[in-house]
Amino acid sequence: MANLNAGSAHPIDLGFHALADATRRAVIQKLHHGEAAATELAEPFDMALPTFLKHLKVLEAGGLITTRKEGRRRICRLEREQLARLSGWINAYEADWRGRLDRMDAMFEEGE
C-alpha cells in the first residue's frame, strides 16, 4: 500500500487512517459494548502485546478512543463523536444528490 500520508496530521486523516485496519476496527466493535482494559482487548488477537498497544495508540491518535489509568490497568473508551465526524464527512458525498435532483425535476416537469 503506497504511503502518501507521511507527515500529515489532520484529525480527519488520522481518524480514517485508524479505521484502515481490521484489528483496530475489531477494537472499535468491542468498545461499542462498553469500556474495556487494554489487556482484555488484546486477548483475542494473535499478536505480541507491544504490537497491539501500537494499534491502540493509532486509535487514540485518530481520536477514536481515549484511555485512562485505573491502578495498573489502562481502560479504553470509544469516542463516538469522532466516528460521527468521519461518517458525516462520507455522507456528504455518498448520495448522488445531483441525480436525485435531476429525477425530481423530471417528476415536476411530468406533473406540469
Add this chain to the structure above:
Amino acid sequence: MANLNAGSAHPIDLGFHALADATRRAVIQKLHHGEAAATELAEPFDMALPTFLKHLKVLEAGGLITTRKEGRRRICRLEREQLARLSGWINAYEADWRGRLDRMDAMFEEGE
C-alpha cells in the same frame, strides 16, 4: 504515522486508507459534482503529476473511484457504493445504542 497496515488488502482497509489524505478527499469532493479527467483534477494541486496520479491509484485501489480511457484522457468517476459501505461500517458504532436503551428503560420505569 505508524504503518501497521503493510500487507493487508481488505477492501474496507483500502477504502478507509484512501480517505486518510486531504488531497484524495478533495478529489472525492470534486468528483461528487460529476466525472472529470485526471489532468483536470490535478490542476488545483501544487504537486508533480506523477505524485497526483499515485493518489488516484490509491483511490482506485480503495474502490472509491473507477477510471476509463477516452482518447488521451483518463476519466475518473466517483463510486458511491464504496462510500456507502464505509459510512455503513462507521454508522453501526457511532451511536450509543446501549445508552439509548438504558434511557428508554428508565422512561418506561418512570411511567409505571
